[in-house]
Amino acid sequence: MNFDLTDDQRMMLESFARYLDENSSTEKVRAAAETQGFDAVMWRGLAELGAFCLRVPEDQGGLGLGVMDAAVLMEEVGRTIAAGPVAETLVAARVLALLAASDQAELLEQIFTGETVTSIAYADISAQPKQWVAGGAVAQAVIARKGNQVVLVSVPQGAVQCEPTMADNAIAELDFANLESIVLGEGDKATKVFAQGLEEWKLLMSVALSGLSREAIRLASVYACEREAFGQLIGAYQGISHPLADLIVDVDGGKYLTWRAIHDISKGIDDAGAQISMALWWTADTAARAVTQSLHTFGGYGLATEYDIHLYNLRAKVWPLVYGDPSRVLEEAGRRLYAGEAVALPDVGQVDIDFDLGDEANAMAKELDDLFNRILTPELRAKAHYSFDGFDAGVHKTLAEHKFLFPEWPKDSGGREAEPYVINALRSVWESHGWTSHPVSTTGMVGTMIRKCGNDELKQDVLPKIIAGEAICSLGYSEPGCGSDVFAAKTKATPDGDGWWRIDGSKMWTSGANIAHYVLMLVRTNPDVPKHKGLTMFVVPMDSEGIEVQAVHTFQDERTNITYYDGVRVPDKYRLGEVDGGLKVMSAALALEHGGGFMKSQQALFESAEQMCAEITYQGKPLIQDVDAQKRLARTRAHTYIAEMLGDRALWVGVTGKESKAYGPMTKMFSSEKFQSDARDLLDLTAPYSLSKRDGAAGELNLAYRHAHGTTIYGGTSEVHRSMIAEKALGLPRTRG
Incomplete structure (x- = not known):
């Protein structure tokens, strides 16, 4: 497992961060608003750093780097709300190079050097000739799809009638019917390249929105550590700190959901296309909430134009909304999951991040899975329950004999000295069989405390019984x-x-x-x-x-x-x-x-709901064909994927010894809260059938709704975890006595 950037990517990040800190300061962003929302000097400087040739293949004059490399740039673009259509130009340069590198060599070179701004049109201009374009006010050219063709549209100086917009950042409505164009390519091959470019844009915009959101929350947190009200720093009030804690978790989740999409594209995972849509929807929604809460933290000062937070507020809406309503992107995810909608996945290049637990973990997980399959009779499976009520002494003792109760313990203490990645894989097997882990986890914790803090007599008396599976x-x-x-x-x-x-x-x-x-x-x-x-x-x-x-x-x-x-x-x-x-x-x-999550419970939730939606008839057809149902199922999947990524990040940090900023509490809080809200929503979606406790999906969904309420309390309430996150991740004052 690896969540680290490569050495080259870290160097790139530092280079872009230094440059943008100086050249995309909020003062310069404000100044750019006076010149159609575009900073030509900053733009050329980015070009000199190689920004606009990042994704162009080497044999066509570019750097030939991958989407993860471009994501490094885009997170910094978001953090500094850089003035200009960076994501669109990255995509335009790649599409141009792949379709017409030799014929458009001069234009390509001008893009590389920052002399020319080239953007993209999101919708087919044959069907929608008039549409808004990011950077449309300053672009000299736009690449668009026109039916079965991909065209290069020239935008002469003076052809755009500029108008004031929410953020004054160079967006403009273009009438492509009145602009000249040349064909770059036609047919399936050309339109696929363009479609891949749009999917790549969604990934790049997702990362940019994550960077923007994080910086907005940072500004609010700094202010909350300076401003006093009623005799104490406002960050000490849970009404201020807890919403910010929720949001920084959502920001992290969106970033890593985007990383997961990039990773899964590289691995050929089936639902990678849906993950792209989920990432853009989630980060757009998170950004909107993050900037609103951050501005609210400033109180009345947040409304004043001399405070920077309003700049982030407006960019958070303008950047994704040029593409359209983000909820439509969630609909798209639903179609890709449940209606078989095809998607042209981009070539993401080399991807060094990795979320696999490793061969040892996979092998031991298979061993445990095989054991469960042998010993869990139909009668035992019928008895299974997530709580202590699912305990069976015979199964418990059999697991002890195979050293699967406490595999992380030393071998002379009945364990296997298994590493954390192995333990994580084994937990997933327990959950996949629906077999209770409460007696094991609780007993394991008590046993560990005895091993650490108990006297020799206590150890000799109690530990052998625990190890043998004779005591819980x-x-x-x-x-x-x-x-x-x-x-x-x-x-x-x-x-x-x-x-x-x-x-x-x-x-x-x-x-x-x-x-x-x-x-x-x-x-x-x-x-x-x-x-x-x-x-x-x-x-x-x-x-x-x-x-x-x-x-x-x-x-x-x-x-x-x-x-x-x-x-x-x-x-x-x-x-x-x-x-x-x-x-x-x-x-x-x-x-x-503290830590851990309920990701398998979340997964079982949406799988049960999917099964019910396939069985329930709504307006004469299966409910799963309904657009609203597809959206809601896709949303639950997205929440589950985010929880998994937060959990993997916490696991990786623990293994590598890197600093944890309450990553365990982040996982537990997010997973349990979304389990609860999604269970409530899917119970509604599948009503009234979901009210039944009958065997099968209905009973499982019914129980999931009831089970979810306890998960926000187990191991510390969500409020306790929010306070931990606020302090450790955001540096806010302590809010507990």
């Missing part, structure tokens, strides 16, 4: 009335003589306590110090006298529990860490819990 564990953190504030615990442990402790109190949401052998419990051992300092962690045997387990049933068809502890005596060997040192132990436990 539950978590006792939350208490009635405390919610996510685990450090407000009131359940107390007091010394009871001869190295024993007495525990009294109650714990809420102790899922699996009814079948668990141990519970990892945070208790108060010192009430006379600040609440987070007087806590200690214990591993409590569930067969101890004085423990009562009462069922709490959720509307997710899941049992959890409230557990009561009345004079429960526990020997000191079951203590983890120092007395009153529970914070340190708890922090290590939370580090194991």
